Amino acid sequence: MARVTGSITIAAPPERVFDTAADSRNEPTFNPAMTRADLLTPEPVGLGSRFRAQMGKAGMEMLVELTEFDRPHRLASVTTSAAMTTSGTLTFTPDGVGTRMAWDWEVNPRGWFRLLGPLMGPIGRLMERRIWTGLKHHLEGRHGR
Numbered sequence: 001m002a003r004v005t006g007s008i009t010i011a012a013p014p015e016r017v018f019d020t021a022a023d024s025r026n027e028p029t030f031n032p033a034m035t036r037a038d039l040l041t042p043e044p045v046g047l048g049s050r051f052r053a054q055m056g057k058a059g060m061e062m063l064v065e066l067t068e069f070d071r072p073h074r075l076a077s078v079t080t081s082a083a084m085t086t087s088g089t090l091t092f093t094p095d096g097v098g099t100r101m102a103w104d105w106e107v108n109p110r111g112w113f114r115l116l117g118p119l120m121g122p123i124g125r126l127m128e129r130r131i132w133t134g135l136k137h138h139l140e141g142r143h144g145r
Helices: 014-022 024-029 111-139
Strands: 002-010 034-039 050-055 060-070 074-081 084-095 098-109
Touching: 002 111, 014 024, 014 074, 014 084, 014 098, 014 111, 024 034, 024 050, 098 111
Parallel strands: none
Antiparallel strands: 002 098, 034 050, 050 060, 060 074, 074 084, 084 098
């Protein structure tokens, strides 16, 4: 098990940051590693919503379920794939003219990925920083990833 935590400030209101992060269908627009995300449950996105996402060139499939939905303050989810299960929260706090978004994930590798256990924390921190920096750029109108 690895714990992955961090935070970022985004120049956008908490409601906008929350809504964008809560709907996994948005993630391919700011996370170049995600190639597709589909909503599996009826609209609107909320507690219990589930998504099927594909990552990378190999199209690794992940299932994402929203397990807590307190708009615009707190969002929790569980993501399951053949490689790992990740669970945790995103929190959204007003910060000046923007939002301080923090993440706290517990990553549990499966199968042979358990061998990478000691690397999961550092790799996860790098990946999360990259994903949420992409969200920041997306919401702040910057188009570079």
